[in-house]
Amino acid sequence: MTPYLRRAILATIAEDGSNVAARLAGQHGVSRQSASVWLGKLKQEGVVASSGVGRGVRYRLATLAQVRQVYPRAELHEDRVWSEAIAPALRDLPANVRDIWRYAVTEMVNNAIDHSGSEQVTVELQRDALNTTVYVADEGEGIFLKIQRALNLYDPREAILELAKGKLTTDPARHTGEGIFFSSKVMDAFDIHSGKLHFMHDEWGADVLLERPADASGTLVLMRLANDGGRTLQEVFDQFAAPEEYTFAKTIVPVRLAQHEGEKLVSRSQAKRLTMRFERFQTVVLDFDGVEEIGQAFADEVFRVFQQAHPATALLPIHMTPAVENMFKRAMRA
Ligand SMILES: Nc1ncnc2c1ncn2[C@@H]1O[C@H](COP(=O)(O)OP(=O)(O)OP(=O)(O)O)[C@@H](O)[C@H]1O
Ligand SMILES: [Mg+2]
Structure with missing residues (x-):
């Protein structure tokens, strides 16, 4: 064979x-x-x-390796969780795959330690002949509610748009808001479940918001990666860095996430929600996949008003339908 x-x-x-x-x-x-x-x-x-x-x-x-550890959060360190619980089960994997796991596991455990307020943090691993899956769970406030509260968002679903943009942190003195952005993109599958909401990065590379009936108290992160995957951490960092620089300077925003259940993107307030924090990036790729049309006021606010106020941020729309492109061109001419 x-x-x-x-x-x-x-x-x-x-x-x-x-x-x-x-x-x-x-x-x-x-x-x-x-x-x-x-x-x-x-x-x-x-x-x-x-x-x-x-x-x-x-x-x-068959399950070839299985780990489950419950830790009190107080005085827990993510490096210890990595080296005691996870690394021993992955020792024989290729270096690029182990590097990805070390990054994502320590980032997600650090999040549970620093942001959840939970009493305990649970870490689980399951490995079979193809994939490894790691779960990091806490019983804290829940990530989407925490972000909603900190950013004063109208709806917890808006927290998912903010996570997809990147550079989102509720603790700027000690954090930069990179952990979830990069961890989600290095994995084959990534799912943060809290309450009834899921922030998923699927195997085709799209950020997705899902609502499912099953309720998760606290925050549950699932990450899956092929044991023989070819991706490297560095190549994913490089995709979002400015040329010749090594900092996080570029993002890709799925505009679809600003559009809740069938609503159309027409208003200036929707546009302001979308462009919030864009000025922290040198380049924002606006992915209009799944957006049929946009209104004139929305387009004007994004492509003219925001752009004039923040000329240092380049906006690059992609995957536009002809209707979206018309509105974009009209705003550019104004
Ligand atoms: N387990 C969690 N419970 C509650 N809130 C969370 C949890 N994990 C993340 N968050 C929230 O999501 C935000 C984004 O997390 P992310 O890891 O992307 O960035 P960060 O931890 O703030 O910064 P960095 O990862 O760069 O140190 C956090 O600032 C926090 O508000
Ligand atoms: Mg983090």
Whole structure:
């Protein structure tokens, strides 16, 4: 079995554990019997487990490492959590993957220590043959409510737009507001759940706001990364740095996040909400993906009023529909 075939089989199982032999046979042009031999080998190796028999057999990726630690928050240090609980389970991974994990785990644990006010911090890890998933949970105030309160936002959902922009901190004396921005982008999947709200960075690179019925008290962060991922921490930092500089100078803002359930972006107050803190960046890429149209006052406020007040910040709109582009051009001509 080549490494390529092995990974493909494991990915098929991770996607769906039922009818695996038949699906593999179809995908690879082999008989079900040959596919069953592959599955038998992976079971013997211990990376795949199964339950049930005959046609009802279900496969899943075996858990190869599992950690759960609950710490009192007082006097906890993120480096200690990393080296005691997480690093030992990841020792054999490639250096680029370990570096990413060290960064993201210490950032998220530091957040729970410095911002949550929780009594305890829980850290969990699960590793299988393809991915590692780490959870960092606290029972504090909850991230979105904390940001809403500190920034005096009308709706906790606006906290997600602020997190997506980056450089958001409620403690500027001791923090810079980079931890979540970069941790979310180095992971394959990143999800902060608090109350009914989720801030997710999905595997296609988009920042998403989700509302789900399940309530999380405090703040729960889930991070997932492939064990053989090719990304490096440095290349992600570089994407958001100005050329020849190493500082966080550029951001990409999903404009869609300023638009709550079907509302249209028409008013100056919506535009002010969107452009809040843009002046902290040299470049703001405005990603209009998912935005069908914008109103004249909104466009004027962003592209003329804000721009004139803050000429040092370059605004670069992308993924505009023809309707959005018309409003953009009109504001530029004014
Ligand atoms: N576990 C948490 N509980 C409550 N609020 C949180 C939690 N984690 C983060 N926050 C809030 O989210 C903000 C952004 O977090 P982020 O890690 O991006 O930046 P920071 O911690 O302020 O700065 P840096 O990470 O650069 O030190 C924090 O300032 C804080 O208000
Ligand atoms: Mg932080």
